[in-house]
């Protein structure tokens with residue numbers, strides 16, 4: 001008994017110690033929130049002694065030891081007016097994803113720094129982490145370095161990703177962000193969701209995948225690329241997928257053992273606030289409303305009449321307001337209760353007990369922070385999956401969605417009034433917060449554990465779905481159904497035939 005206990009403990013300790021590894025992160029597309037969402041993981045891995053090389057368009061602001069940035073791959077920051085991106089329907093937003101993926105990929109992959117990195121043979125890596133949103137070819141880095149691949153998903157995985165892993169994405173209740181529904185879908189919504197799902201499952205393979213392969217075959221001609229397996233096989237062969245989501249913020253759905261939810265990795269323990277903010281927040285007897293539309297939406301880009309709606313509604317409230325915004329027009333007279341600034345420590349502000357409401361664009365990271373701090377929200381979504389996120393918030397009951405295109409002083413004011421006056425919103429926020437916080441491990445620790453797990457095992461093929469070898473006819477049992485129907489048909493026909501014979505004889 002005793003020796004086996006000792007043996008077991010030694011074994012347990014041995015299997016949890018991981019040698020320092022050379023890790024490559026390859027997510028070159030210039031989509032900031034996708035990279036920022038996983039950067040805390042890369043930093044933590046470097047802290048733990050791994051040598052992390054990050055190929056991305058967003059280097060760290062301050063370099064840290066054991067962490068090498070390669071990039072960026074954009075020559076000038078292309079300011080994009082967010083108003084170009086809004087107003088999408090469920091079909092055009094699937095096509096938009098394909099188009100953005102190919103355009104941005106051509107841009108970053110043809111950059112001279114990227115060519116240099118791809119051609120270089122001076123480094124070797126034990127593990128490759130890639131993001132596959134619009135950059136499926138990135139998985140070829142696993143082939144170049146002969147290393148296992150971890151996939152980083154910036155939000156709850158959608159059909160374009162889950163199909164390669166054989167994660168069920170049942171269209172009847174797992175909503176796609178493009179359809180902007182929740183898991184509670186009526187007939188029309190299920191129809192839309194099915195169309196979006198089928199586009200990603202099948203149409204994509206003809207309209208989009210060939211273009212991705214072209215990018216891969218044009219720009220990823222490293223030494224030995226001729227022996228590369230087909231893109232589909234490499235995508236099937238990913239060891240593990242880390243997903244930036246959590247069911248307290250998203251929906252409850254089936255995953256496989258190799259799909260790990262790590263949403264909220266960026267949330268650290270609250271830090272003390274700067275003096276002026278602390279005073280402002282402490283002094284607000286009636287409470288504080290925090291207003292931020294994230295990094296991409298600049299309030300100055302919004303139509304002036306919409307901006308006026310926000311300011312005049314907020315100016316009438318008795319609460320104090322903090323707005324992340326630098327007015328570009330110095331003539332604007334702001335009401336007394338409003339404080340503005342170009343940047344605020346959002347997570348730390350939300351942690352302050354006097355903050356009673358968060359007005360947000362519904363970005364995933366903002367919602368993770370608000371849920372963690374149990375603050376109800378009023379959401380004004382703009383693009384990407386923000387509308388979808390806010391619909392889920394409404395379903396879970398800790399906030400209200402206001403449509404930006406139809407916003408009026410009345411609709412915006414009423415939403416704020418309702419969320420502040422009805423305690424149900426706060427109660428639901430507290431419930432979500434408890435659900436989110438009650439986890440066996442913090443999301444960042446979980447992510448580190450699983451990355452090191454893949455390093456320890458030199459890949460995690462055993463976590464993949466056992467169905468990978470099946471084609472769709474076998475997977476959905478179409479072949480079996482066909483035979484069954486044939487069989488039933490034959491029997492029915494024989495019965496009818498015999499019956500007819502007997503009847504005929506009697507006549």
Ligand SMILES: *[C@@H]1O[C@H](CO)[C@@H](O)[C@H](O)[C@H]1NC(C)=O
Nearest residue numbers: 020046047048049050065066
């Ligand atoms: C960098 O890695 C080494 C081991 O490779 C480790 O001893 C050191 O603590 C790491 N440095 C930092 C700042 O994380």
Ligand SMILES: *[C@@H]1O[C@H](CO)[C@@H](O)[C@H](O)[C@H]1NC(C)=O
Nearest residue numbers: 022051052053066068123124
């Ligand atoms: C760490 O990674 C960098 C960049 O890939 C590389 O230049 C360096 O040699 C690596 N260090 C070690 C100790 O492997």
Ligand SMILES: *[C@@H]1O[C@H](CO)[C@@H](O)[C@H](O)[C@H]1NC(C)=O
Nearest residue numbers: 147148229233234237458459
């Ligand atoms: C699958 O990944 C393993 C390493 O995890 C590698 O040895 C193998 O060659 C890969 N196969 C394909 C088809 O990519």
